[in-house]
Amino acid sequence: MKFEIIQGDITKVKVDAIVNAANCTLLGGGGVDGAIHRAAGLKLLAECMTLGGCRTGEAKITGGYKLPAKWVIHTPGPRWRGGNHREEELLRNCYANSLRLAAEKGCKTIAFPSISTGIYRFPLNLAAPIAIETIRNFPETTSLELAYMVCFDPVTLAAYQRAAE
Numbered sequence: 659m660k661f662e663i664i665q666g667d668i669t670k671v672k673v674d675a676i677v678n679a680a681n682c683t684l685l686g687g688g689g690v691d692g693a694i695h696r697a698a699g700l701k702l703l704a705e706c707m708t709l710g711g712c713r714t715g716e717a718k719i720t721g722g723y724k725l726p727a728k729w730v731i732h733t734p735g736p737r738w739r740g741g742n743h744r745e746e747e748l749l750r751n752c753y754a755n756s757l758r759l760a761a762e763k764g765c766k767t768i769a770f771p772s773i774s775t776g777i778y779r780f781p782l783n784l785a786a787p788i789a790i791e792t793i794r795n796f797p798e799t800t801s802l803e804l805a806y807m808v809c810f811d812p813v814t815l816a817a818y819q820r821a822a823e
Contacts (some may be wrong), residue, residue: 735774
């Protein structure tokens, strides 16, 4: 699968699926989660209310509604608690489970935000290599052809570019 790192607004990326760095309720919040819910409209919230939440590291899929993406894959990332509470494993699971769901739906393209590096305070220099390695190591035998890492700001973009070298 081809992998590209870009800076931009994930709610505007034209792909089959975007990944939402959700909270466990799946009912919206701050950061990218709130932006996705606002851009998709109230039907996204209505569908999320039927899902019963989601555990950290797991993923659930909904329609994209008013977004350019057909699907939204919601995955609650881990809160950083010093690194001794399975944070790296849980973050890796966020990316892997999101990719698996996208492949199950036959998606060819997917866009990720930098999961857990905002208010959940996962160190960016640790998160970027985990994300890149998990995406690059996803089996080539699926429908997925292209994955984007959509970085919100120049600092995040630079961290992912360094990790990709």
